[in-house]
Amino acid sequence: MPDAPPPSLDPVQLGAYFTLIEVTSLLRHAVEQQLREAGNLSYVQFQLLARLGDSPTGSHRMTDLADGVVYSRSGLTYQAGLLEKAGLVVRAPSPDDERSVTVTITDAGRALLAEVLPGHIEVVSGLLFEPLSPADVRALAALLAPVRDHIRAAPPRSAASRRRQAQ
Amino acid sequence: MPDAPPPSLDPVQLGAYFTLIEVTSLLRHAVEQQLREAGNLSYVQFQLLARLGDSPTGSHRMTDLADGVVYSRSGLTYQAGLLEKAGLVVRAPSPDDERSVTVTITDAGRALLAEVLPGHIEVVSGLLFEPLSPADVRALAALLAPVRDHIRAAPPRSAASRRRQAQ
DNA sequence: GCAGCGACGTTCGAATTCGAAGCAGTAGGC
DNA sequence: GCCTACTGCTTCGAATTCGAACGTCGCTGC
Structure with missing residues (x-):
């Protein structure tokens, strides 16, 4: 890029x-x-x-x-x-x-x-x-869950170099 | 209570x-x-x-x-x-x-x-x-802002005792 | 089997964090 | 004008935090 x-x-x-x-x-x-x-x-x-x-x-x-x-x-x-x-x-x-x-x-x-x-x-x-109303709470949970999964899934920034360090 | x-x-x-x-x-x-x-x-x-x-x-x-x-x-x-x-x-x-x-x-x-x-x-x-979609972000901000204001407004739990410590 | 690599947890030293105590400076009552 | 209470910041000591280095164990290829 x-x-x-x-x-x-x-x-x-x-x-x-x-x-x-x-x-x-x-x-x-x-x-x-x-x-x-x-x-x-x-x-x-x-x-x-x-x-x-x-x-x-x-x-x-x-x-x-x-x-x-x-x-x-x-x-x-x-x-x-x-x-x-x-x-x-x-x-x-x-x-x-x-x-x-x-x-x-x-x-x-x-x-x-x-x-x-x-x-x-x-x-x-x-x-x-x-x-927060009950609906608000549901909305909040629904918004944050994907973010959590996304961050958990993302390679921890330092892993990138580690994985391909052996070229 | x-x-x-x-x-x-x-x-x-x-x-x-x-x-x-x-x-x-x-x-x-x-x-x-x-x-x-x-x-x-x-x-x-x-x-x-x-x-x-x-x-x-x-x-x-x-x-x-x-x-x-x-x-x-x-x-x-x-x-x-x-x-x-x-x-x-x-x-x-x-x-x-x-x-x-x-x-x-x-x-x-x-x-x-x-x-x-x-x-x-x-x-x-x-x-x-x-x-998060742009709408999601707006929703998230809208959900959290009142919470922030609420917590900021809440008396800091310890203030009660400090204020009346002189009996 | 066993050498090498990788994962798991601990130890170590250095940096950061907080609360309590202390030192000004300020505001209000008189 | 003073005395008392309060605010603002710093100093101090103790506890916590992290990353790097280490020792140990498990897994793979040979």
């Missing part, structure tokens, strides 16, 4: 982009406070517990967790260490693959999750959903 | 909420890489420069910047220090209020912003807007 067409965003796009970032920043900030007060959890920790609690088996591999919450591997190691020290999860080598580590939520983890969840939901309800 | 009505989110709401968080996490991650490569800027730094560049005067007060990008004051002090050391902004005491500090973008700051912006826009276009 010669060069990209004048890469600019029209005002509507810019507004949507900025508002998206702003809304999530604000929401995340508020939620973080609530989680800290209610259960001394950081947002990442909550996300991890929530994902584990949602899983049928109550467990996930480290890498899948990191990917799921968009976190660095080393960061996840650190957080998993904290959660384990707090007795909220357990780490064990995978049975089938000796390399990978399986993280499993404990009963204490589920209990804490259950304790924190109502307040969390209340905050999200009050801030994010309060100004 | 006796107690809140069963605070639960229906599956659609949950999906919308999770997708919202996921999309912005992914987007932010991708953008962060691009900014790092293109101009050695963190996302916060870019946001700050962008806000300053957008301002008619090219400047803002520290507090307003921190509020705008949803950042802690101390964090902003740190970042402003970095940007100033890099010659991208200048800090000066406000003329009218001796307490506050006015941050102003320099020509070098504008130049860097201009240099980084096309790539930034390209990433956002390719990831966020690629799966």
Whole structure:
């Protein structure tokens, strides 16, 4: 390709982009406070517990967790260490693959999750959903889902060079 | 109030909420890489420069910047220090209020912003807007704007206690 | 089998982040 | 004019975050 067409965003796009970032920043900030007060959890920790609690088996591999919450591997190691020290999860080598580590939520983890969840939901309800009608929420979900799939599918920018580095 | 009505989110709401968080996490991650490569800027730094560049005067007060990008004051002090050391902004005491500090973008700051912006826009276009039609984008903006206003208007959860801390 | 390549998780060091405490400067009541 | 409360920013210490380097394990071709 010669060069990209004048890469600019029209005002509507810019507004949507900025508002998206702003809304999530604000929401995340508020939620973080609530989680800290209610259960001394950081947002990442909550996300991890929530994902584990949602899983049928109550467990996930480290890498899948990191990917799921968009976190660095080393960061996840650190957080998993904290959660384990707090007795909220357990780490064990995978049975089938000796390399990978399986993280499993404990009963204490589920209990804490259950304790924190109502307040969390209340905050999200009050801030994010309060100004939105049920139809709005459906529309929002319908708009964002394809975006998520698209970004997930997109090669992570650095992969391009990696894939064809061997010419 | 006796107690809140069963605070639960229906599956659609949950999906919308999770997708919202996921999309912005992914987007932010991708953008962060691009900014790092293109101009050695963190996302916060870019946001700050962008806000300053957008301002008619090219400047803002520290507090307003921190509020705008949803950042802690101390964090902003740190970042402003970095940007100033890099010659991208200048800090000066406000003329009218001796307490506050006015941050102003320099020509070098504008130049860097201009240099980084096309790539930034390209990433956002390719990831966020690629799966969305112009109508979708309008809808998204229309959905999120009220949410932003609502959250901005909401009392910051901790303000209640601060206001009445003196008994 | 075994050499080489790739995936998984951890360790390490450096940079960033936040809240609490502190230091001015400002506004209002008297 | 002062005293008190409040705002604006910075400093400080502790916690978190990431990428790079590392050790280990699994998979392929031979």
